[in-house]
Amino acid sequence: MKEKKSLNLLAPFESFVDKFKVPLSILVGAFLIAVPFLGASRVAMRNLVMIFLYAMLGMGLNVLLGYVGQVSLGHAGFYAIGAYTSAILTTTYGWSFWTGAIAGACVAALIGFLLGLPTLRLSGTYLTIVTLGFGEIVLMVLRQWESVTNGNYGIRSIPVPELFGWELTLSNGGFYWLILFLSTVTAIACYTIKNSNAGRTLIAIKEDELAATMMGIKTTRYKILAFVVSAFITGLAGAYYSVINNGYIEPNNFVFNYSIQILSVVIVGGMGTIRGMYFGSALLMMFPQVFRFLNQWRFVIYGLLLVLMMQFRPQGALGWQSTLPYKLPRRAKKALAEREKAKTVQ
Amino acid sequence: MALLQAKEITMQFGGLLAVDSVSFHVDKGEIVSLIGPNGAGKTTVFNMLTGVYEITSGAIEFEGKEIHRKTPQEIVDMGISRTFQNLRLFGKMRVIENVLVGTHIRTKYNFFDGLLRTPRYQKEEAEKTLKAIDILESIGLGDKINELASNLPYGDQRKVEIARAIATDAKLILLDEPAAGMNPAESEELLRFIRELRDKGYTIILIEHDMGVVMNISDRIYVLDHGKMIANGLPREIANNPQVIEAYLGGKREK
Numbered sequence: 001m002k003e004k005k006s007l008n009l010l011a012p013f014e015s016f017v018d019k020f021k022v023p024l025s026i027l028v029g030a031f032l033i034a035v036p037f038l039g040a041s042r043v044a045m046r047n048l049v050m051i052f053l054y055a056m057l058g059m060g061l062n063v064l065l066g067y068v069g070q071v072s073l074g075h076a077g078f079y080a081i082g083a084y085t086s087a088i089l090t091t092t093y094g095w096s097f098w099t100g101a102i103a104g105a106c107v108a109a110l111i112g113f114l115l116g117l118p119t120l121r122l123s124g125t126y127l128t129i130v131t132l133g134f135g136e137i138v139l140m141v142l143r144q145w146e147s148v149t150n151g152n153y154g155i156r157s158i159p160v161p162e163l164f165g166w167e168l169t170l171s172n173g174g175f176y177w178l179i180l181f182l183s184t185v186t187a188i189a190c191y192t193i194k195n196s197n198a199g200r201t202l203i204a205i206k207e208d209e210l211a212a213t214m215m216g217i218k219t220t221r222y223k224i225l226a227f228v229v230s231a232f233i234t235g236l237a238g239a240y241y242s243v244i245n246n247g248y249i250e251p252n253n254f255v256f257n258y259s260i261q262i263l264s265v266v267i268v269g270g271m272g273t274i275r276g277m278y279f280g281s282a283l284l285m286m287f288p289q290v291f292r293f294l295n296q297w298r299f300v301i302y303g304l305l306l307v308l309m310m311q312f313r314p315q316g317a318l319g320w321q322s323t324l325p326y327k328l329p330r331r332a333k334k335a336l337a338e339r340e341k342a343k344t345v346q
Numbered sequence: 347m348a349l350l351q352a353k354e355i356t357m358q359f360g361g362l363l364a365v366d367s368v369s370f371h372v373d374k375g376e377i378v379s380l381i382g383p384n385g386a387g388k389t390t391v392f393n394m395l396t397g398v399y400e401i402t403s404g405a406i407e408f409e410g411k412e413i414h415r416k417t418p419q420e421i422v423d424m425g426i427s428r429t430f431q432n433l434r435l436f437g438k439m440r441v442i443e444n445v446l447v448g449t450h451i452r453t454k455y456n457f458f459d460g461l462l463r464t465p466r467y468q469k470e471e472a473e474k475t476l477k478a479i480d481i482l483e484s485i486g487l488g489d490k491i492n493e494l495a496s497n498l499p500y501g502d503q504r505k506v507e508i509a510r511a512i513a514t515d516a517k518l519i520l521l522d523e524p525a526a527g528m529n530p531a532e533s534e535e536l537l538r539f540i541r542e543l544r545d546k547g548y549t550i551i552l553i554e555h556d557m558g559v560v561m562n563i564s565d566r567i568y569v570l571d572h573g574k575m576i577a578n579g580l581p582r583e584i585a586n587n588p589q590v591i592e593a594y595l596g597g598k599r600e601k
Contacts, residue, residue: 211435
């Protein structure tokens with residue numbers, strides 16, 4: 001019953017948003033940019049930063065899980081590679097955050113490529129186990145390769161990013177604006193990928209791999225592409241994380257739990273969607289905070305919610321199918337309009 | 347020279363001889379039907395032609411080039427495309443997106459063109475979209491391009507599969523029971539569409555159970571039974587062939 005009602009509301013809601021998308025995005029964008037001036041507490045700002053960070057991590061995994069349908073339980077590994085690469089380059093070699101972050105993302109993408117090359121021929125479950133192992137191996141390397149990673153002591157005094165001499169911190173809003181920027185760029189990139197040949201191809205592979213093959217799609221190549229893009233985004237998020245954690249990262253910041261947390265964001269929010277990543281992240285980050293009064297029980301409730309979710313809404317909270325018509329490329333729309341005109345003239 | 351030539355192709359799965367040195371050819375611009383009782387090996391032949399199975403022995407030539415050692419992707423690229431007996435649409439994608447996936451193999455712009463929406467992406471994406479719309483309109487699905495493929499009625503889903511196969515720019519289209527699940531009016535319309543395809547220069551191989559459809563549309567017919575080719579010829583020859591009647595009815599017809 002409830003499902004029906006929400007469906008009825010969805011079409012007008014979507015067409016409303018679509019109709020006013022320019023003023024709405026200006027409004028929401030202006031509000032989001034203005035948030036640091038609203039006098040929120042440090043804790044609130046920190047929470048907000050984490051929400052956007054996990055939305056970005058969710059979008060990274062979403063490319064793999066939501067588009068091409070491969071489950072990864074080792075994304076904390078890519079997260080760690082991005083963070084450590086960037087942290088080592090900025091502390092030991094004096095690189096700026098910006099170049100360090102790009103390098104971190106690229107190294108994560110490269111490792112993703114090397115990992116994907118042999119493993120993506122494996123089907124679903126086996127791949128998942130490999131990624132699980134990958135996450136643990138990364139953790140082991142971080143703990144044991146002391147000359148580079150400083151082992152369990154972690155890396156200290158990671159400098160904060162600087163932009164034309166202005167130091168970005170949590171209290172001056174810099175951290176917030178930076179992740180707002182990074183997650184927005186990521187969201188736009190995911191959107192354009194999804195609505196291009198590559199994105200369609202990935203979703204086709206998820207929907208029916210044999211049929212995709214018979215359309216001439218080189219499925220392994222596209223799975224590797226998804227793995228690389230996913231690792232790149234996750235590595236970039238890792239580089240960001242390395243600077244906001246009071247200038248300090250250690251292997252414990254990248255344990256298995258974080259892989260699960262990223263996975264939960266994607267599943268709760270709605271696999272394959274971008275809006276769902278923001279929502280899933282907000283829900284997951286805020287839940288333990290809001291329900292603090294439940295003490296130890298909050299995680300029981302949290303687990304229960306996840307189970308209920310899987311049972312009754314497996315597509316995720318915001319995982320609805322769009323009711324809007326297919327968005328035609330601009331030039332195609334123009335050509336169709338001209339055709340229509342020619343027809344009426346005749 | 348024949349467009350497609352299968353020379354004594356054999357498919358063996360362990361002890362099971364699914365297709366036993368079958369030979370046939372298809373000329374350009376023909377509609378050729380492959381018929382036979384259930385389990386005769388018709389779909390297996392399609393899987394051999396499209397590279398899903400690696401044939402045990404024999405040879406397949408398409409436009410004079412051997413294709414039986416090529417991957418399915420290479421075979422699609424050469425111009426052979428197919429539909430599936432049990433529908434294999436991309437259910438959660440829209441109808442137009444399904445057809446656009448068919449254009450994948452002819453899409454030249456790369457990942458970064460799509461990511462950054464370069465002029466190359468914009469030009470080609472528009473071309474491909476228009477092409478997909480044209481194909482869908484020609485098959486009578488012009489008003490359904492926005493629907494999710496899985497929401498369509500069965501007959502329409504079959505049409506989307508055909509549209510998707512056409513979108514690969516195939517010269518030879520293999521249709522695996524295209525009329526299954528269609529009502530008489532729908533299959534009549536489908537027949538007209540398949541003929542139109544032939545008139546446009548496509549060559550078609552058809553697997554079909556509906557004898558009305560087969561006899562009506564085929565230029566030539568091959569009959570498979572238990573993996574062996576038992577007859578071939580014009581529709582009216584096949585209809586009167588005692589071996590074919592025996593294969594279908596399981597015994598000689600009383601006269």
